Amino acid sequence: MSYSSSVNTKDVQALFRGFGLKWPHARFFYCRYANGEAGRRLLQFLGPLTSYHDLSNSPDVCVNAAFTVGGLAALNLDNDIINSLPDDFRDGMRSRANINGDSGESDPCQWEDIWREDKVHIWVGAYAREQASLEGWSEKLLRFLDADSDLSCLGSQDAGRIVSSPETPIYIEDAETQPQESVVLEHFGFRDGVSNPPISGLVEKLVNGAGILDANGNWHAYPPGEFLLGHIDTNGEIPVAPKPAAFAQNGSFMVLRKLDQDVDLFREYLEEQGAKLSMGPDELAARMVGRRRDGTPLMPSEDLNDFRFSGDPEGRVCPMGSHIRRTNPRDSFGADFGSLLVDRHRILRRAITYGNIVPRGKKQVDVNGPSGQGLMFIVLNASISRQFEFVQQQWVNYGNEFDQGNDADPIIGTRTGGDQMVIPGNEQEGRDAAICTELKQFVRCRGGDYFFLPGIGAFEGLADNSQGWQ
């Protein structure tokens, strides 16, 4: 199983590379244009976008852009293009709420204002190394938008990675679990961005562990078509994509979700359940996630990623219901299959946190005020329904494939009342079975939408209409 592939990295947006990990400052702008002409003026101002290739020249600010279906329609594109867009994207995230489990506290009617209607046309994501260069660029953009009565900025969102350090303790009781190195964290105090699928010709890191596992136990990088339109995918086919081909080439579908994380609630819950199960809150958290705070997997492994689940079919080492096992089950469905039944449902995660780190012993409201803290969850995939929505619906909010019945993901699952997670015991470790009950809604969706992230060439074609797509 090997795929030869060549991707023109000058035509791929820089977001594919994932800088949340490296660059500390980011700001997202959600903009709207009154008509196609105004839209094209904005695109011309934004272009040329930063490409994957440009990153090697270390630009000060890196600019990405993606469109909602409303944004593409407002550019007055040809009906044939609009009609060739897939259903999931055209529906938008709000109307797919019952698939994604966005109910209760994540119900769309509770979302932030701008996401409750189809207002946003374009997402502009600017990432910078220095706060000053980000401010400079933002000011330029806002001045441009202000000067044009047909353009408006509906809102913006600051984001930026948070990094662990010994001065800001994020453990609950066990100081040993504090990550020793300086690693990128998410707000519940776990190392973030540990595992992402390697893509042949683009990112060939982490092949051992994050890639495709064949039945002989060998790892391979993913063919680019799983994440990038216009290329061969794991089935050896070019994925279904909008037409014409040049419009979709090197583009991708992007899911943006603002996920609010209730750090106080999570810590409180862990303390309470940890005491009940006589397990210790940090240990319990690790069992729920499947990794320890510094990223070390519960499964024995040489490094952070090179492990398999098939040797643990009952989840006695790493619980079947744990977060990492649900979102990337690897060979959980049997060593004979390798990752065959998982490959079509992987997502490229490009998330970045917002809000400041909440140190141990502090209340989140004292640190971040009412704006809170959480994750700007960004997913890139070739098919939203086959990849993101499938993971969300079948793996995160349902447990059948993991023999967990209706039980949902303990961290990000939608709570329906009486939620539990089973942590089977392990004789060798001398650990008894435990069931954490009354799981709470630790993570709430506050809004977001489905976007189309065009290739650099396609973005230019949209901006100057040189391809006759109008």
Added chain:
Amino acid sequence: MSLIPIHFAGKANPLTVITPVKRGWRRWLTIAILFVFKHLPLGVVKQLAFIHFARWILVRGDKLPRLDPNQPEENWPYDLYVFTTNFNGSWDQYIDAFGRIKSVSKGLNMLWYTSAGFPGPWPMRLFKRYIHYFEQQQELYYNAYPGATVRDIDAALKLSTAFQEFLEQTENDMDDEEFARRHRQFVNEIAPFLGQSGQPAEQTAHAHRSLPQEFRP
């Protein structure tokens, strides 16, 4: 992919595919293939155990069932090859599993070999289109355990067996320590089967099944 709301109560989905088989040598080959699959312990068939319930039946085109003696006899140039199955989860995933597991896809290639126009299990897009084209709309469906999947039932049976054993073992008088030891051992053994099943009102995760985009109505 468009998502089709399931109009049946329960976690299981039916799939019935009726494909035409040209009469002549194909009929006899089909019967031979079905015989092989039924009676010979081939490795391929064992792998098919991954698919919980699947049946292939050949209905002869010159012996079509009649509901009434007055119904005229028909003689079709085709035999009807009926495939019927039940699955948990999404349509796309189920068909994907067919095509992606090599030994299964080899078996399927053999089973549908005689069906008119069968493109083979690869490319997957054509295979899916074929299955979808001949898929029959289901009007009626009976589900004895609407709140349980095959895995739920499997887990419940394992739990029930272990529980009976535990009851028998602890029937006689024993000291508290011994009982505690056995109880712990029992709980540790059955912990993997303790996921909650049934059909909670709020659970929407299995209320839709997805159909690939190119098949949208």
